[in-house]
Amino acid sequence: MKQAFAGERINDSDGVRVDFADGWVHLRASNTEPIARIIAEAPTAARAQELIAMCGKAAGL
Numbered sequence: 085m086k087q088a089f090a091g092e093r094i095n096d097s098d099g100v101r102v103d104f105a106d107g108w109v110h111l112r113a114s115n116t117e118p119i120a121r122i123i124a125e126a127p128t129a130a131r132a133q134e135l136i137a138m139c140g141k142a143a144g145l
């Protein structure tokens with residue numbers, strides 16, 4: 085993910101969070117389940133879903 089979004093602000097202190105001009109997406113492994121969680125916030129639901137899809141693709145999920 086860091087390479088895919090190298091031009092954006094990235095925080096990797098707890099998973100990987102990428103901040104875009106119009107929202108953010110966060111990928112992290114669950115501490116209690118064998119899953120990865122992708123969470124996004126954006127002005128519209130469609131944009132949030134787009135960020136989730138981009139993140140999943142970049143992470144190979």
